[in-house]
Amino acid sequence: xxxxxxxQVTVEELxxxxxxxxxxxxxxxxxxxxxxxxxxxxxxxxxGLLGIVAxxxxxxxxxxxxxxxxxxxxxxxxxxxxxxxxxxV
Amino acid sequence: xxGPQRARRPAQDAGERPAQDARRSQARDGDRRAVVxxxxxxxxxxxxxxxxxKAVADGASSLGPVTREGCEHLxxxxxxxxxxxxxxxxxxxxxxxxxxxxxxxxxTATEMALEDARFGRAxxxxxxxxxxxxxxxxxxxxxxxxxxxNLWGQGSRYVGPxxxxxxFYAASTGQISIRNDFKGPCGVVAADEAGGLDALAHxxxxxxxxxxxxxxxxxxxxxxxxSIVCQLGYPELSGAGEPDRAYRPFTEAACGFAPAEGGAxxxxxxxxxxxxxxxxxxxxxxGHAATFTGPSHWAESREGLARxxxxxxxxxxxxxxxxxxxxxxALGVPEADRAEALALADAFGxxxxxxxxxxxxxxTGRAYCAAPVLDVATxxxxxxxxxxxxxxxxxxxxxxxxxVTGRARPAEPRTALILGRGLMGSNAALVLRLGGxxxxxx
Numbered sequence: 001x002x003x004x005x006x007x008q009v010t011v012e013e014l015x016x017x018x019x020x021x022x023x024x025x026x027x028x029x030x031x032x033x034x035x036x037x038x039x040x041x042x043x044x045x046x047x048g049l050l051g052i053v054a055x056x057x058x059x060x061x062x063x064x065x066x067x068x069x070x071x072x073x074x075x076x077x078x079x080x081x082x083x084x085x086x087x088x089v
Numbered sequence: 090x091x092g093p094q095r096a097r098r099p100a101q102d103a104g105e106r107p108a109q110d111a112r113r114s115q116a117r118d119g120d121r122r123a124v125v126x127x128x129x130x131x132x133x134x135x136x137x138x139x140x141x142x143k144a145v146a147d148g149a150s151s152l153g154p155v156t157r158e159g160c161e162h163l164x165x166x167x168x169x170x171x172x173x174x175x176x177x178x179x180x181x182x183x184x185x186x187x188x189x190x191x192x193x194x195x196x197t198a199t200e201m202a203l204e205d206a207r208f209g210r211a212x213x214x215x216x217x218x219x220x221x222x223x224x225x226x227x228x229x230x231x232x233x234x235x236x237x238x239n240l241w242g243q244g245s246r247y248v249g250p251x252x253x254x255x256x257f258y259a260a261s262t263g264q265i266s267i268r269n270d271f272k273g274p275c276g277v278v279a280a281d282e283a284g285g286l287d288a289l290a291h292x293x294x295x296x297x298x299x300x301x302x303x304x305x306x307x308x309x310x311x312x313x314x315x316s317i318v319c320q321l322g323y324p325e326l327s328g329a330g331e332p333d334r335a336y337r338p339f340t341e342a343a344c345g346f347a348p349a350e351g352g353a354x355x356x357x358x359x360x361x362x363x364x365x366x367x368x369x370x371x372x373x374x375x376g377h378a379a380t381f382t383g384p385s386h387w388a389e390s391r392e393g394l395a396r397x398x399x400x401x402x403x404x405x406x407x408x409x410x411x412x413x414x415x416x417x418x419a420l421g422v423p424e425a426d427r428a429e430a431l432a433l434a435d436a437f438g439x440x441x442x443x444x445x446x447x448x449x450x451x452x453t454g455r456a457y458c459a460a461p462v463l464d465v466a467t468x469x470x471x472x473x474x475x476x477x478x479x480x481x482x483x484x485x486x487x488x489x490x491x492x493v494t495g496r497a498r499p500a501e502p503r504t505a506l507i508l509g510r511g512l513m514g515s516n517a518a519l520v521l522r523l524g525g526x527x528x529x530x531x
Contacts, residue, residue, distance in 0.1 A: 020186075021186070021249065022186060023181070023182035023183035023185055024182065047187075047253065047254070048187075051249050051251070058246050
């Protein structure tokens with residue numbers, strides 16, 4: 001579905017996903033300000049990130065690159081995921 | 090609380106000596122004693138030790154119909170549900186999402202136990218000075234069922250990653266450790282219902298081996314559809330439909346047991362360390378022993394339980410006549426009840442007919458591994474209040490026991506024996522003494 005492939009994951013969406021799938025609540029403003037801090041500083045562990053990747057893959061019906069679940073910061077993660085969504089990889 | 094300066098031996102710091110060494114060194118000097126300083130209770134009777142005790146002392150019963158969603162059509166009709174428990178009130182979001190109800194109970198009971206013991210951050214000398222030991226029989230059945238239904242209903246992409254840890258028996262120990270940053274010796278006992286007592290023995294060993302503090306207990310959440318179906322194969326499970334008839338051990342009407350959820354977590358500390366930080370020493374874990382006699386071999390459990398009792402008394406240096414109250418396993422299966430009465434007679438001699446015996450769990454149901462831990466918490470409260478609680482729903486005892494029924498009996502119990510048996514054949518006995526031994530430093 002090409003209309004979805006143009007879609008970009010926002011900081012707001014990431015914040016909502018962190019809360020829903022991992023129970024970690026970081027408001028979008030803070031998440032944007034601290035986008036270069038490690039996920040671990042927010043209390044999100046590797047299983048939590050795995051859950052977010054799985055959720056995005058379900059939502060967009062495509063496989064994200066393996067590196068997605070190994071991203072250390074929100075900024076890296078969004079750049080990688082949005083790059084992948086753009087090219088439809 | 091601001092912790093007073095502690096005089097510490099170097100060997101106490103790491104707390105990583107193997108258990109066998111701990112037992113040998115204990116046999117030599119008996120220097121370090123494991124005492125109970127805090128109780129955390131999540132019981133069908135209520136949340137918190139006080140609410141639980143009030144109902145227990147009143148001889149109240151919290152057995153009722155199984156009301157959990159998806160269980161209506163199942164043949165198990167009566168159980169002890171923990172009502173009014175809102176995990177979100179006590180457990181933060183990330184632990185809520187990542188863990189099952191049995192771990193929600195454990196995290197909540199742990200907070201209660203720490204608070205009850207007035208054990209605060211300032212009392213944690215080093216993260217490595219606090220260990221965690223729990224026992225579990227059911228694991229996270231409700232969480233697991235949900236994820237497995239997602240797997241077979243929608244596909245593997247719909248299974249959350251926390252399924253990998255939430256169902257597991259070890260989940261509660263791990264999450265208590267992570268949430269509180271307790272990095273001392275951690276363990277999980279998967280040894281049947283009696284494992285609740287074995288966990289306390291394990292905690293006592295860790296204390297003797299050099300760890301000052303151990304969070305120890307068991308909680309269970311077996312009242313969800315999949316978990317209940319797993320239990321339906323137990324011939325000992327009561328199928329009775331009326332809450333006042335479902336669980337009546339030691340009577341002619343015994344027809345099995347009613348299961349329960351919830352449990353208890355205790356704060357176990359080295360006695361001197363507890364006194365030095367100004368804690369109230371509530372009880373001493375004086376002795377424990379365990380045996381195994383095979384699944385549902387209830388006649389054989391007589392010998393196994395008698396040996397466990399003798400072993401626990403021997404470790405405690407306690408004569409049978411010193412035992413002031415027995416918290417019975419009270420399975421509610423005639424053959425098992427007879428075996429337990431005979432085991433007491435074998436181990437106690439004539440004192441078996443004189444010692445008051447109680448089974449307050451007939452008012453809550455049996456929460457598997459958590460059942461004997463809840464009994465230990467109740468025993469501490471009974472000794473403190475000078476009151477032996479009764480055995481709800483039980484009248485006309487058909488064994489040669491002085492079972493306390495009807496109303497609580499005023500007494501001055503200073504030594505309690507707690508018994509536990511598991512459906513898979515484990516037997517355990519634990520001797521608990523009121524207070525500590527060292528003079529109080531105030």
